[in-house]
Amino acid sequence: MEPEIPTSTSDLVALGQTLLSRTEALLYKLLLPWNVYQLAIAVGLFLLATLAARIARPRLHDWMRAREGWPKWRMRLLVIAHRRLRMIIFVAAISLVVVVMSEVTWPSRSYLLSIIANLSAAWLFIVFATRLIGNPLLRSVVRYGAWTWVTLSILGLTDEAQQVMEGASVNVGETRLSLWLLVQAVVMLGVLITLARFAAATITARIRANEEISPSMQVLAVKFLQVVLFGAAFFIGLRLVGVDLTGLAVLSGAIGVGLGFGLQKVVSNLVSGIIILLDKSIKPGDVISLGETFGWINSLGARYVSVVTRDGKEYLIPNEDLITGQVVNWSHTNDFVRLDIFFGTAYGDDPHKVRKLAIAAAISVQRVLSSKQPVCHIVGFGDSSVDYILRFWIRDPRMGLTNIRGDVYLALWDAFNENGVSIPFPQREVRMLEDDKANDELDAGGGALSEKH
Known part of the structure; x- marks a missing residue:
């Protein structure tokens, strides 16, 4: 038989009086002698569990630290058990006491302990x-919601609690919204969203483990999966609690029109993100340059792309900028990158020898590819040196460009020092004027200055 739902203030007052009388009866029962000693037993067991937990907790902590190679989920359970050790001991102790008392005495003598x-x-x-x-x-x-509901269920107060929440309601047009309906909606949505989150995490792990799917398509599939699962959880949850979705559809259409005008940039970034994922122009792990920003793509988001630079800075670049701006993708079709460095040697050094030494020095650096032979050319005759360009290839731009250039320059320095090749620097000649002539010019300048003033 379903509980009668109060529809007026007088019904709520009557229900409150009923709850008050039941509370008074419960307090009276608690003061009976056989209930008082049960409460004393429970308090004693709780104090005993507290003492036992203080003794056992350090030993359990040391034992946990010695466990190496255990799965994460098992260690998490141990951490929770370590934190709730007092409650675990208390539950075990009071359950044992209830079983023993049920066998040796009347059930009413252990009812409160149960x-x-x-x-x-x-x-x-x-x-x-x-x-x-x-x-x-x-x-x-x-x-906390589960604790409240379980407590009411064990105490037999669920019907009264439901009546109170049903009575707290408001009418919106033809729809009646009550506190009980709100609680049901929160519980159903919480359960369904948790299930959707678990399913999304499981399927996402499998998608990312599949090497046949490109990184950009993995991100697109994961985003689409999350939208579908969480959207389905939201609408199914509202439908299960009896919410009419017809009015919600009309309202969402009106809100969508307003948001379309007010959030043009946000929508543009969302659409640009989808385009980036579909055309596979950039993907996680690619090394890109956008203006003065150089780094590798850490993640692709719905609104922005996360780019991490070599100095640890993380730039959040809007997707629209990547679509409309000029982006240099160092690893779009392949990972091969050619780098150029410039240097000069003295006019007295043989240029044929310099070119051979430069190529050998570049090949000696670990990250320089020997399969793509470095080349060295003369590019000009400067004021103090013969100018060269050294070109070489790498295939790991994510490991950095400045550091590989520095390694090649250092290899050139060592090779030139070992073979007597000099690196010139500009020289200036300073001529000192004769003392008499300098003094005459100084006096002339001073006299002119005095006349001027």
Whole structure:
């Protein structure tokens, strides 16, 4: 038989009086002698569990630190057990006491202990179960909501609680919104979103483990999967609690028109992100240059692309800039990158020998490819030196460009020092004027200055 839903203030007052009378009866029962000693036993067991936990917790901590190579999920369970060790000991102790008292005395003498044992065991189970929820806010909401509902169920107060929440309602047009409907919606959405999150994480791990799918298509598939799963969880949850989605569809259409004008940049970035994923112009791991920003792509987001530079800075570049701007992708079709460095030697050094030494020095650097032979050419005759260009190839631009140039310059320095090749520098000649002539010019300049003033 379904509980009668109060529809007026007088019904709520009557329900409140009923709850108050039941609370008074419960308090009266708690003061009975056989309930008082049960409470004393529960308090004593709790103090005993506290003492035992203080003794066992350091030893358990040392034992956990000695466990190497254990899976993460097992270590997480041990951490939770370490934190809730007092409750675990208390639940085990009070359950044992209830079993013993049920065998040696009347059931009424252990009735209150049974309720406390059931509540403690339920609370402990909820703590372990809610650790599967990754979002801290959602985990707290589910945990406290489950504790409240389990407590009401064990105490037999679910019907009264439902009546109170059904009575707290408002009418919006033809729709009646109550606190009970809101609680149902939160619970259903929480459960469905948790399931969707778990399914998305599982499928995402399998997609990323598949090497036959390109990185950009992996990101696109993951984003599409998340939208579908979370969208389905939201609409199914509302449908299960009886919310009419017809009005929601009309409202969402009106909101969409408003957002289309107000959030043009956001929508543009979203569409640009989809285009980037579809045309595979850039993907995670690519090395790109955009203006003065040079780094590798860390992740592709719905609104921006994360680019990490060699100095550890992370730039969040809007997707629209990558579509409309000029981007240099150093590893778009392949990983081969050609680098140029310039240097000069003295006019007295044989240029044929210099070219051979430069090529050999470049090949000696580990990251320089020997399969693509470096080349060295004369590019001009300068004021103080013969100018050269040295070109070489690498295939790991993500490892940095400045450092490989520095390594090649250092190899050139060592090779030139060993073979007597000099690197010239500009020289200036300073001529000192004769003392008499300098003094005459100084006096002339001073006289002119005096006349001027």
